[in-house]
Amino acid sequence: MKNINKVAVLGGGGRTGNYLVNQLLKKGFSIKLLLRNPENFTIQSSQIEIIKGDALDLESIKLLLQDCEAVISTIGQRKEEPLVASLATQNILEVMYDFQIERYVLLAGLNIDTPFDKKSTKTQMATDWMKTNFPIIQEDRQKAYDFLTASNVNWTQVRVPFIEFTDHKAEISVSVEDCLGERISAHDIARFMISEMIDSNFGKQSPFISTI
Template sequence: MTTIAVFGATGRTGIPLVKQALDQGYTVKALVRNPSKMPITHKNLQLIVGDALDVSNVQQTVHDTDGVVSCLGQNKTSDPDLQTKVTRLIVEAMKQVGIRRLVSLTGGVVGDPANDKPGFIDNLIVFIMKQMAGKGAKNELMDGISHAEVVRNSGLEWTIVRAPLLTEAPAKGSYQVGHVGTVKGIKITRADLADFMLKEFAKKKYVGKMPYVTNG
């Protein structure tokens, strides 16, 4: 039975990802600060109560797993570089125990210059975020960029999944995968995004790549 370490498990994308993973027969180890925020109970779900910025908590979560899926994001009280800091700890913990597979989520505005073909609207969205967004949004953007650099330089079997606007709508059951400017759509449901992340974790179709996923 495959065991996945999940970070950001009680977030709005993390919860559907954990549910789908358990439904598909995975064992899940999830690091959570507040276990009351996890609405799922299951014999194959192990909650590690702790702090993602604590080295020992991260190591405990990663230990005896087959890989890591990170749905980490920021909230109003987060450190401005939370995702980057935690990702560094995850990468080091994985290297220490020889775990190779890492799938990490970030925003669609985090660029992949070698493969993206952004149009006018894509560039406009990034410009607006950088110039007019509040401090929190700017922190999230810069943290996403910095975290991606950590992942790309990790030497692991990594995939960075990039998503546009996330919605709480029911899963549509289909989505497009490509790069910014090569696929249509500016939204994806969290359920569909979770589905793609789990499939990519197992199939490894986009190892060393930064796919952009939308509902079209």
């Protein structure tokens, strides 16, 4: 894998994304950040280049990914807005292929199903709740997973339970079969995603991570 110096970040303006951006900066990465509303973004650094645009727009993704060696996304579904998961993933994969970018790490919920899952009753209940209450969003997220598995990109989809927006650092449990804990801090999510971007221990897999 190529050395990673510049990272394209989607969702960096969100709550989890802020933790991700700050940790990338501390580790010395250059960042290209896609933002719909750059004026609302408060983190300032000479290491950040901001691209104004939308993940649903292919041209925005082309501008974002140009000259980057990896992509990280913490994009979530926007309330009362067009479905984002599958189209954004499709756009990202297409441009990664064109630019020969190898590494893609993205954030997802427990509700994504994979053929390798052995979900506990608690994890399955959370999955079923999502399918019952937000079936269209659930289907779109599952479709995004299908795009990933059909691609040649070295992707990792990180599945998480309830997110606590703190800097708390704890030992993390990791499993490709089930979520072993009920919560995780945004700090630990960012820490795991960056580590996984570099080390690729779970290439083409969807690990669950949670606080032990």
